[in-house]
Amino acid sequence: MTSESVVLVDDLHKKYGSFTAVDGVSFDIRRGETFALLGPNGAGKSSTIEILEGYRDRTSGTVSVLGTDPEKGGLDWKAKLGIVLQSSGESGNVTVREQLSHFARFYPSPRDVDEVIAAVGLEEKQKTLIRKLSGGQRRRVDVALGVIGRPELLFLDEPTTGFDPEARRQFWELIRRLKAEGTSILLTTHYLDEAAQLSDRAGVIAGGRMVALGGINEIGGPDARTPVVRWLENGVQREQRTTTPGAVVAQLGEPEGLEVIRPSLEDVYLQLVGDTESGAFASEAGASTAKEEVAL
Numbered sequence: 074m075t076s077e078s079v080v081l082v083d084d085l086h087k088k089y090g091s092f093t094a095v096d097g098v099s100f101d102i103r104r105g106e107t108f109a110l111l112g113p114n115g116a117g118k119s120s121t122i123e124i125l126e127g128y129r130d131r132t133s134g135t136v137s138v139l140g141t142d143p144e145k146g147g148l149d150w151k152a153k154l155g156i157v158l159q160s161s162g163e164s165g166n167v168t169v170r171e172q173l174s175h176f177a178r179f180y181p182s183p184r185d186v187d188e189v190i191a192a193v194g195l196e197e198k199q200k201t202l203i204r205k206l207s208g209g210q211r212r213r214v215d216v217a218l219g220v221i222g223r224p225e226l227l228f229l230d231e232p233t234t235g236f237d238p239e240a241r242r243q244f245w246e247l248i249r250r251l252k253a254e255g256t257s258i259l260l261t262t263h264y265l266d267e268a269a270q271l272s273d274r275a276g277v278i279a280g281g282r283m284v285a286l287g288g289i290n291e292i293g294g295p296d297a298r299t300p301v302v303r304w305l306e307n308g309v310q311r312e313q314r315t316t317t318p319g320a321v322v323a324q325l326g327e328p329e330g331l332e333v334i335r336p337s338l339e340d341v342y343l344q345l346v347g348d349t350e351s352g353a354f355a356s357e358a359g360a361s362t363a364k365e366e367v368a369l
């Protein structure tokens with residue numbers, strides 16, 4: 074952790090009644106960095122983010138966001154944040170343009186409304202009432218509202234849920250531009266390709282605990298990322314995991330069906346999360362198999 078960290082989280086705990094949703098999470102986000110918080114449904118991602126945003130109280134642990142404890146953050150602090158909640162309930166009886174112009178006025182140095190409308194691809198819908206937009210279009214308004222205040226730190230909780238593929242690419246461009254301007258970003262997403270495209274570092278959280286933390290190309294460790302060379306030998310598939318796929322391929326020559334597969338972030342993630350959850354799922358799978366056997 075350095076003084077250039079815009080977010081510092083140390084041993085964070087969040088309980089809802091007797092249920093522990095966040096169970097000792099620690100990480101930091103450096104200035105200008107895009108950090109992805111990944112993990113299955115119910116892992117504790119939104120709970121963590123909403124504590125950082127000042128939307129939720131924490132049970133224990135130390136949290137600093139732009140040098141301030143979120144439970145004590147004032148208006149000046151809030152004006153430096155951009156927030157896209159997982160569910161916004163943005164169903165206004167005003168147009169896209171009116172809503173953005175209205176919110177822009179709360180910030181000392183807002184972005185140009187037209188520029189933001191174009192960046193999220195809502196030019197043709199800018200005079201439409203928000204309640205008449207489609208789900209994906211409404212989500213684009215959420216993203217637009219998150220960036221209108223020219224935030225120093227942007228929180229994006231599953232921002233692209235409901236986006237069509239083109240809108241997703243457009244969003245990636247927007248994030249790259251914000252990043253180039255020096256914006257620090259905390260992103261959660263279930264789209265692992267999105268996380269791989271946009272993030273510098275990631276943390277994987279499962280059952281309220283951080284199970285892996287590291288550079289987006291290193292997380293999970295070198296073993297999880299070892300490439301696999303696959304080919305057919307007399308019609309039978311063969312494969313070899315190797316750190317020197319070039320050498321293996323050179324030895325093989327030109328076999329049928331030759332391919333070199335590098336594990337994607339999604340492969341690494343599934344392995345990490347599978348390892349943590351295998352206990353629970355294994356017993357469930359065992360039970361259903363047993364039932365099937367009885368039925369047969």
Ligand SMILES: Nc1ncnc2c1ncn2[C@@H]1O[C@H](COP(=O)(O)OP(=O)(O)OP(=O)(O)O)[C@@H](O)[C@H]1O
Nearest residue numbers: 089092094112113114115116117118119120121159
């Ligand atoms: N207000 C609440 N009261 C009680 N339990 C809650 C509350 N909010 C969240 N939880 C529980 O805390 C756990 C973590 O929820 P959280 O929303 O942080 O998960 P998440 O990682 O964001 O999941 P998802 O990927 O589905 O958005 C879940 O088991 C959830 O049911």
Ligand SMILES: [Mg+2]
Nearest residue numbers: 118119120159
């Ligand atoms: Mg969530």
